[in-house]
Amino acid sequence: MADNTHTKIQVALAGNPNCGKTSIFNNMTGSRQHVGNYAGVTVEKKVGETKIDGHDIEIIDLPGTYSLTARSLDELAARNVIINENPELIANVVDASNLERNLYLTAQLIELEQPLLLVLNMVDVAKEMGLKFNNKKLEELTGSTVVETIGRVNKGTEDALRGIVKVSKERKIPNVRVNYGEVLEPAIAELEAEVAKLDTGRYPHRWVAIKLLEQDTDILEKVQELDKSGAVLSKAEALRTELNKSVDMDIVFQEYRHRFAVDVFNGVLEVVPEHKDTKSDNIDKILTNRWLGIPIFLCIMWVMFYLVINIAEYPKGWLEDAFKLLTDFIGANLEDGLLKSLLNDGIIGGVGAVISFIPHIVLLFVSISFLEDTGYMARAAFVIDRVMRGVGLHGKSFIPMLLGFGCNVPSIMGARILDNPRDRMITILVSPFMSCSARLPVYTLLASAFFPPEDAPTILLGIYTLGIVVAVVTAKVLRTYVFKGEAEPFVMEMPPYHMPTLRSVGIHMWERSVMYLKKAGTFILAASILIWFLTSFPQDVEYSQDYDAAREQVTMTHAQMADEILVNAMLVTEEQQAEANDILGQMLALDEEHKDDPPAEEEEATAEEATQEEAAEEPAYFEELKAEELYPVAWALYVNHKAEEDEIKELDLQQGKEKIEQSYAAELGRFIQPVMEPLGFNWRVNIAVIAAVAAKEVMVSTLGTIYAIEASDADSKSLEEFLSTDPDFNPAIGLGLMVFALLYLPCLATMAVLKRETDSWKWFGAVFAYTSILAWVGAYIAVHLGRALGLG
Template sequence: MMWLLFQLTFTLGTPPMEWIEAGFAALGGWLNEAMAEGLLRSLLVDGIIAGVGGVIVFLPNILLLFLGIAFLESTGYMARAAFVMDKVMHQAGLHGKSFVPMLIGFGCTVPALMASRTLENPRDRLVTMLVTPLISRGARLPVYTLLIGAFFAPQVAGNILFSLYIIGIVLAIIMARVFRTWLLPGESEPFVMELPIYRLPTLKSVLIHMWERAWLYLKKAGTIILALSIVMWGLFTFPTVDKDGHEFETAVKQVENSYAGRLGKTIEPVLRPLGFDWKTGVALVTGLGAKEIVVSTLGTLYSIEDEEALAEEEEPVVKSFAQRAREQSGYTPLVAYVLMLFTLIYVPCLATVAVIKRETNGWKWPLFTVAYTIALAWVVCFLVYRGGLLLGIGV
């Protein structure tokens, strides 16, 4: 069922995504023509429209994913899935009820962490909160959509996306067993649950559930994403460089010497063994605030193009990104997949860290979550990247 849902998310979501993308491109082009060159135009076009627009463009995929999840929840399928998974959860050292927050985590990690309050055992609850961030949430979908659409054939897009969700679940189960064995030992309590009957939900109820989650996504785009986009624009814009050469060369120099460029080059040695350069490092750092920002950051970093080449370019934005990423950073399908893995595993967002801090009444566990997810992401991505190079997969 989940595999079919992911296939439909890409198949049906691509056309409207391209329409929205074209609309934002037209808006940005119009502002470039209508406004005089300066910081205000740069803020509107390169900061706000590029940042927020780069996130809203994936709304059709988000709507389809949430529509499918809302339908499965309303039919009673999810409750039965939790009951069926009880044995697997116990083998991992978790309570059967832990599966419910993990399922909610497919939509958003924050309510999933709050749902862990239903667990009576403090150890079960804490372990659930520690591993739930490994479940792929909706905010990561724009990153997946961009990279899968750019580097993988449409025939395998659903399979690639499905593999990421499966890897997240498997890692959550493995880490739960590790934490239960060495960090928080103890037996889980028996699972008792009243199963709802199977029923066909009304279209109204499914649409309401879908819209509630989609509205949170749009609200986030209009608040957190907007604020972070402006911050990122500032990091890419300052300090400014002298415009003493060709416009293309000046733009490249500006990015490399900006605060964001300096930060990326500082952490590049740590990420180079994973196939990443400083540009990818900048995108991952911005993703600490919100995963959606990874998309707009990559778009900003790879949007610099020679004017003559840009005038002749007729390909969609996704293909343009793929071409530039290959030329400038040596991106391959393997590197793109490793980047999606890193995005999947490392700490979801600052809001998640804040909720863990509030739920555990201290900074110990949220800081632990940040540290272990980053370390786990590096190790897993290193193994996948090096293994792919040895086997010649996706290179």
């Protein structure tokens, strides 16, 4: 017997959807995972590594599938891994609470003649249902090794890993087979004898014979490529024609596999439970109720957005403060110039604006992961199926569309679970209308800038709902005029409800957060630098006045005014003037100390366009200085100093605006202004819209860079504050921009995957044109509707 102690054991992890396979995979591998695609298809491939008792194990997490008949890309990918990549063994995760149905896949895995480990998962749920199984009998009837696990709480993981090592060492092939009855078995044996004359590689001869009789397209193509396969194919066709006279060949193989599953289930069941409604059944009576289902779904989504918006604001503020400190540090240690501008305005102003939204992204994925792991998302698909059926779309389409709330790329790729090509194509084409996490920073930024905090969750729910509505209407049009035909019935398993574990939710949160940060550190960084270049050049700008001279004049004027204040107060000695200036220094130090204090309402009301006396209302923290004899003089000097700061700041702002108005970015923005002007968008928004074609988050980083360059160094307002105080912006335009961000051209990665999945430049161009026109019309309606409602 070979010693596998120092070799890596390769395992294929197979199972039905919702059997807990991913939990088992995460428990086994932890963070030691990497994600790619299966060869030839766009199905996500997860591979992880682990170690136990000195044995290195590589685990491939196969797509969740009910069957290996290769009707969908998922099934094909799973089967190709088992056959072509030749793993040492298959670990078949089965749901103990639905054992009979899960054994249908087990029957097909047995036919592949590979060493098999049966992982009996969710035994706790089965126990609650009153189910008890004889595992020794299960091993006997399936020819496999059986271990028990509870993936949700990471129980039995080591037993499963040791089971993998045991099966790997023994190399025991299941010694049972599915009996296809008196009619089929002789035909299978006859065809198997012919197949044995061919070099089928790793494909078992009996399995190939069965697949040829089933007219499995993939196997037919592979056999056709073999030398001297003509006789085998002719024999298969003749046998199938003869068999069709006595049995229905389209269903007979499925019937016998199901019979095998039933026989095994009945053979291992020791306790027959009394039929009674489970907790999940009772909850479903409410959550999937015909009339309450959709309102409850909308309420759950509203609560999710409320938590995302309100809780994330605190860590977002901390991140913004950290970036301000970094900006101040760079400003204090670098001289004015291109490098300082690149770091502060381009990188921190752009990438920092995007990273500051990571708390929202994390909370969004925590919420979605929580809803998925509890089992509610499956119910949501069932509830929405009624709407989907109304537009002729498969209810199963809602599952990949739900993925679109995270990212449109896996959403489009997720359409592979649909067997019907029409349904698959429609799902691919409407998935980009689902609001991905990259759009969330845009929505959050605009909602925070223009709407009260209590209204923000409702605004977000409205935008997300609008995306679903547009997707549904688009699907109806496509089904009616392009992809005609009846929608197939929707059958979906409802997993039992259970509380997710922190580990499970944490892994999902970590994966998505790292992906977001990688995007910010690479793609968005490059885009921010490009936008900085376009907004910073050319450097030889012709100004309307000599701003350096204007600033010097302001400084001289206020220096003279300070001298006059001292003279009028009859402070003629150096000691008296030094004392007054010392108090002034203390005032400015207190200003710096309290700069982050929330302003009083009356200060807010007079801060914008007030006279010097009004703007210079005495702060409460000056109270301790009022006892000083020369406080009135110092106060007059303080008012004069603040006026000087304000005038220089205004000059800096005017110069920044003049400079950026002559930049390459402004020229490009003004070039498309005739098209965007009816929407109320200025050239800054136009540039952000163009840049965001690369990735929707870039809209935030672009606006952050533009406003950072345009503002003076002393102006440390947040991006929300810049937008809310920009005279070119108002709530109606903010609402229109949200609608535009929702509907217009998906990001480049999404468009690339869409082209690959549809294999058509025609559909690529159609999506480009349709989304562009739809976004413009939608934004136009939103802006003018907002103005009609008094938001202008």
